Amino acid sequence: MHDAATKxxxxxxxxxxxxxxxxxxxxxxxxxxxxxxxxQDNEQIMNLRAINNEALREKYRVAKEHQLRTLSSxxxxxxxxxxxxxxxxxxxxxxxxxxxKLVEALRGEDRPLILQSTSGMELSxxxxxxxxxxx
Numbered sequence: 253m254h255d256a257a258t259k260x261x262x263x264x265x266x267x268x269x270x271x272x273x274x275x276x277x278x279x280x281x282x283x284x285x286x287x288x289x290x291x292q293d294n295e296q297i298m299n300l301r302a303i304n305n306e307a308l309r310e311k312y313r314v315a316k317e318h319q320l321r322t323l324s325s326x327x328x329x330x331x332x333x334x335x336x337x338x339x340x341x342x343x344x345x346x347x348x349x350x351x352x353k354l355v356e357a358l359r360g361e362d363r364p365l366i367l368q369s370t371s372g373m374e375l376s377x378x379x380x381x382x383x384x385x386x387x
Contacts, residue, residue, distance in 0.1 A: 254281060262286060263293055267300035320361050327354040 272283045
C-alpha cells in the first residue's frame with residue numbers, strides 16, 4: 253500500500269500533464285495503480301490542472317502588459333524626439349522607421365474587448381457599440 257504523500261505527489265504530477273509512464277518511474281508505482289488513482293481523484297486532478305493553467309495565463313498576461321507598456325513608452329520617446337527634430341535630418345528617417353515598427357507592434361497587441369453576459373455568452377465589440385447598458 254502506498255502512503256498519502258505518494259498519492260498527493262501523483263495528483264500534482266498528473267495535473268502538470270505528466271504521463272503515467274513517467275510518473276510510475278518517478279514514484280515507483282505501477283501504471284495500473286496510477287490509472288486507478290486517476291479515476292478516483294479525477295476531479296482533484298482536473299481542478300489542480302485548472303489552477304495551474306490559470307497561473308500560467310496570469311503570468312502570460314502580466315508579461316503581455318509589461319510588453320505593451322514598454323512598446324508604448326518607446327513609441328512616446330520616439331515621437332518626442334521626432335517633435336524636436338527637423339524633417340531634413342538624416343537620423344529623422346531612421347526614427348520614422350522605428351516609429352512605424354513600433355506602431356505596427358502596438359497594432360499587433362490590439363485585441364477586441366469581449367465581455368461576458370450573466371448568461372455566460374460573449375458580447376463582441378460590435379454588439380456593445382450598438383447597444384447601451386443602463387444600470
